[in-house]
Amino acid sequence: MTAPTAPSPPPLLRARNLLKQYDGVRALRGVDIEIRAGEVHALLGENGAGKSTLGKILAGAVPATAGTLEVDGREIRVRHPGDAQRQGIAMIFQELDLFPNLTVAENIALRNPALAEGFRVRRDRLHAFCRPFLERVGLPVDSATRLGDLHLGHQQLVAIARALSRSARLIVFDEATSALTEELVANLFRVIRDLRAAGVACIYVSHKMDEIFRICDRITVLRDGGFVATVDAAATNPDELVRLMIGHEVNTGQRARSHATETAVLEVANLTTTLVRDVSFKLHRGEVLGLAGLVGSGRGEIGRALFGLAPVLGGRLHKGGREVRPRTPRAAMAAGFGLVPRDRRREGLMMGMRVRDNANLAIMGRLSVAGVLRPGREAAAADRMATATRLKAGSPHTAVRTLSGGNQQKTLLGRWLQREPDVLFLDDPTRGVDVGAKEDIYQLIAEQAARGAGIMLVSSELPELLRCCDRILVLNQGRVAGLVDARTATAESLLRQATASGAPGEGSL
Amino acid sequence: MKECLRRHRDLVQSLAVLGLIFSLAAVCSPRDWRTGGPLFLQADNLTNLLRVTTPVAMVALGMTLVILTGGIDLSVGSTLGLAAVVAALALAKWRWGGAAAIATAITVGGLVGLLNGALVALLRVPPFIITLASMIGIRGLARSWCNNENIGLRTAGDAAVRFVDTWSQKPFMIGLFAGLALLVAALLRGTVFGRYVRALGDNPTAAVYAGLPIKRVQLAVYGLTGLLAGLAGVLTAARTNTGNPNDGIAAELDVIAVVVMGGTALTGGRGGIAGTVIGALIVGILANILGLRNVDANSQLMLKAGIIVLAVVLQQRRAAR
Numbered sequence: 001m002t003a004p005t006a007p008s009p010p011p012l013l014r015a016r017n018l019l020k021q022y023d024g025v026r027a028l029r030g031v032d033i034e035i036r037a038g039e040v041h042a043l044l045g046e047n048g049a050g051k052s053t054l055g056k057i058l059a060g061a062v063p064a065t066a067g068t069l070e071v072d073g074r075e076i077r078v079r080h081p082g083d084a085q086r087q088g089i090a091m092i093f094q095e096l097d098l099f100p101n102l103t104v105a106e107n108i109a110l111r112n113p114a115l116a117e118g119f120r121v122r123r124d125r126l127h128a129f130c131r132p133f134l135e136r137v138g139l140p141v142d143s144a145t146r147l148g149d150l151h152l153g154h155q156q157l158v159a160i161a162r163a164l165s166r167s168a169r170l171i172v173f174d175e176a177t178s179a180l181t182e183e184l185v186a187n188l189f190r191v192i193r194d195l196r197a198a199g200v201a202c203i204y205v206s207h208k209m210d211e212i213f214r215i216c217d218r219i220t221v222l223r224d225g226g227f228v229a230t231v232d233a234a235a236t237n238p239d240e241l242v243r244l245m246i247g248h249e250v251n252t253g254q255r256a257r258s259h260a261t262e263t264a265v266l267e268v269a270n271l272t273t274t275l276v277r278d279v280s281f282k283l284h285r286g287e288v289l290g291l292a293g294l295v296g297s298g299r300g301e302i303g304r305a306l307f308g309l310a311p312v313l314g315g316r317l318h319k320g321g322r323e324v325r326p327r328t329p330r331a332a333m334a335a336g337f338g339l340v341p342r343d344r345r346r347e348g349l350m351m352g353m354r355v356r357d358n359a360n361l362a363i364m365g366r367l368s369v370a371g372v373l374r375p376g377r378e379a380a381a382a383d384r385m386a387t388a389t390r391l392k393a394g395s396p397h398t399a400v401r402t403l404s405g406g407n408q409q410k411t412l413l414g415r416w417l418q419r420e421p422d423v424l425f426l427d428d429p430t431r432g433v434d435v436g437a438k439e440d441i442y443q444l445i446a447e448q449a450a451r452g453a454g455i456m457l458v459s460s461e462l463p464e465l466l467r468c469c470d471r472i473l474v475l476n477q478g479r480v481a482g483l484v485d486a487r488t489a490t491a492e493s494l495l496r497q498a499t500a501s502g503a504p505g506e507g508s509l
Numbered sequence: 510m511k512e513c514l515r516r517h518r519d520l521v522q523s524l525a526v527l528g529l530i531f532s533l534a535a536v537c538s539p540r541d542w543r544t545g546g547p548l549f550l551q552a553d554n555l556t557n558l559l560r561v562t563t564p565v566a567m568v569a570l571g572m573t574l575v576i577l578t579g580g581i582d583l584s585v586g587s588t589l590g591l592a593a594v595v596a597a598l599a600l601a602k603w604r605w606g607g608a609a610a611i612a613t614a615i616t617v618g619g620l621v622g623l624l625n626g627a628l629v630a631l632l633r634v635p636p637f638i639i640t641l642a643s644m645i646g647i648r649g650l651a652r653s654w655c656n657n658e659n660i661g662l663r664t665a666g667d668a669a670v671r672f673v674d675t676w677s678q679k680p681f682m683i684g685l686f687a688g689l690a691l692l693v694a695a696l697l698r699g700t701v702f703g704r705y706v707r708a709l710g711d712n713p714t715a716a717v718y719a720g721l722p723i724k725r726v727q728l729a730v731y732g733l734t735g736l737l738a739g740l741a742g743v744l745t746a747a748r749t750n751t752g753n754p755n756d757g758i759a760a761e762l763d764v765i766a767v768v769v770m771g772g773t774a775l776t777g778g779r780g781g782i783a784g785t786v787i788g789a790l791i792v793g794i795l796a797n798i799l800g801l802r803n804v805d806a807n808s809q810l811m812l813k814a815g816i817i818v819l820a821v822v823l824q825q826r827r828a829a830r
């Protein structure tokens with residue numbers, strides 16, 4: 001008797017009818033998903049579609065309201081992160097859950113049984129244990145560095161290294177590359193391919209279509225907490241996915257009309273801080289000036305220096321012809337500067353406060369008379385902001401903490417757009433924002449430029465810079481490596497200048 | 510309506526606890542031997558309860574703001590004592606008029622608060638340390654100003670007697686507290702300052718990035734708390750007829766307990782005045798009923814400890830949701 005064809009083995013993980021009800025919001029309404037061993041499975045959907053919620057349920061960070069989970073065909077219960085860890089499920093959270101005051105090594109090894117002896121942590125083994133994982137993710141820092149001293153991008157790598165160190169069978173990457181540069185992403189993809197070859201499954205949440213098509217095998221689309229479809233990556237295309245996600249097409253790729261003028265709003269001469277040297281450039285009214293460079297190239301530092309957050313060691317700033325030298329953000333704001341920081345959770349939002357109060361925080365003066373707030377004005381301002389950014393929140397009174405990542409980003413952006421500063425520094429303003437909402441934000445940036453503001457835009461996505469900017473300043477190890485016209489530049493040329501070692505490219509304008 | 514209930518769920522919960530404790534107190538209260546009704550519910554007892562609670566509750570209003578910014582003020586008990594001494598000195602020794610004496614005592618409290626605020630804002634040393642130091646130092650100042658002696662007010666002349674009579678009346682004290690509570694609540698809820706207070710405690714780093722006037726906010730909250738501690742000192746002097754340099758010893762702990770019972774998180778950002786008023790009432794009722802039942806002072810302390818822990822555990826449950 002011939003053996004019957006072996007029944008296909010059960011998938012690594014199967015979720016059935018997952019339902020999640022938060023206070024007033026239904027984040028998931030009956031989602032089914034199947035993850036096979038050794039596949040990279042993308043999770044796609046608009047901001048607030050429920051991607052993070054799904055991941056968090058798998059990782060035991062929040063309990064499902066209803067539904068079942070099976071691993072290898074056996075039903076499991078995941079009530080807290082320890083349960084998930086035992087099942088071999090690890091997650092890199094969108095809002096990282098690392099400890100800023102511990103070292104990189106301690107963050108990675110925390111609660112790892114291999115390093116504990118009773119209550120004693122084997123410090124001697126700590127660094128040796130971490131090194132291979134740090135090397136794999138390509139993190140170029142000492143494992144004894146305090147985590148809080150790292151850039152957000154590098155913090156993401158630490159979280160990834162930690163997930164790897166737990167020898168998981170399923171790793172959920174929730175927008176884990178949102179602050180990584182191209183080079184680090186490429187390296188991460190090599191790691192993911194190795195994992196895939198070893199039979200580890202990955203769930204890959206991202207709003208970046210190109211990444212999804214580069215690395216993923218199958219794609220599940222969610223919309224408004226509901227399951228839409230699971231498709232093979234090879235059998236679909238970005239337009240179809242956007243249609244599935246949003247229900248209609250989004251016009252992408254169009255360059256905004258330039259509003260740049262000839263009047264300089266800001267002149268920076270030989271700006272020097274601990275991280276940048278001799279940076280000089282002019283920013284014009286209505287211009288969008290991109291800042292390109294690797295993590296650590298000093299892109300963000302320029303904004304911090306202008307905004308009084310990093311001590312200026314040398315150089316001069318002229319704004320509208322007058323010399324200024326803001327020493328605190330408050331002084332910088334008075335001088336007409338605005339800064340949307342990169343790390344929205346640590347540097348941007350008051351998580352426990354309402355959406356409305358967060359969005360209005362930088363324009364309290366306009367909403368009050370002699371320090372007494374006018375509720376009418378507060379509500380009107382918040383409504384205008386929510387409409388302009390197409391914010392999706394239960395009400396202006398919900399706490400920002402309960403918003404999805406992309407909507408938190410919009411709230412923070414709204415805070416600064418409302419203020420309408422003369423010079424607006426945007427540090428990765430579309431991090432974690434969905435395809436449609438990105439277009440909205442490009443539109444908002446263009447509107448600010450049209451009103452005559454000078455805008456500086458940092459982005460880890462080169463196409464975004466090429467698309468939104470008039471000119472792009474390329475930084476390499478804290479120095480200006482070039483200043484290029486965005487209409488003629490290409491991603492390759494930018495990358496070449498950003499990574500060229502040795503003498504900065506003189507005359508490469 | 511449902512939305513409203515959800516938004517104020519913490520408050521609704523605190524109110525429920527207050528109601529429960531009130532009912533329990535009524536049930537457990539010893540009876541009046543004539544009418545048979547519970548002593549606890551008699552108007553005289555209830556107003557007395559309020560009066561006794563007033564000084565601590567008043568300081569707790571300011572402490573709520575301090576804690577909302579993520580700070581703490583351990584010096585309020587000493588400031589209270591200092592203000593009581595200053596008021597009594599002015600009335601009894603220097604023979605000042607009532608208004609001048611009161612104003613001076615409150616101002617001294619405010620100055621201590623401003624000093625705390627300035628040190629916290631400028632030195633960037635944790636408020637716990639700064640105010641621990643001033644708790645010790647201010648107590649010493651109070652004792653040295655009056656040579657470690659109580660200053661009696663009953664026999665200290667007309668102005669002093671008139672002061673004691675007015676400022677120890679129940680309606681006056683209770684009315685004053687109610688007015689101040691409404692004022693501070695309005696300050697927190699309806700002003701730019703109030704928003705900044707919460708924002709600072711919720712995320713101090715982001716408060717810097719948003720350009721908030723952090724130093725001014727800190728000066729203001731500690732200054733206000735100092736003023737209120739000064740006022741509480743004046744009230745205490747009036748109620749006890751004396752300026753006692755040891756007034757308000759350990760009061761800072763009672764004040765903090767009231768704020769925490771009211772659901773304000775010690776980590777900053779969460780909580781409010783309504784909760785603190787409820788917290789003060791809960792603490793007041795407990796102390797009152799334990800007194801009525803003749804529970805001895807030491808057992809009262811132990812019970813209080815248990816209740817504080819219970820309240821904080823409940824609060825953490827809420828925060829975790």
Ligand SMILES: Nc1ncnc2c1ncn2[C@@H]1O[C@H](COP(=O)(O)OP(=O)(O)OP(=O)(O)O)[C@@H](O)[C@H]1O
Nearest residue numbers: 022027047048049050051052053402403404405406
């Ligand atoms: N703790 C919470 N309390 C209440 N509502 C919540 C909470 N967390 C998330 N939500 C809501 O659940 C919905 C789904 O959120 P989720 O974070 O899963 O979205 P997402 O798909 O990850 O979006 P993004 O792309 O913006 O990260 C949103 O409407 C969000 O507001």
Ligand SMILES: [Mg+2]
Nearest residue numbers: 051052094405
């Ligand atoms: Mg998310």
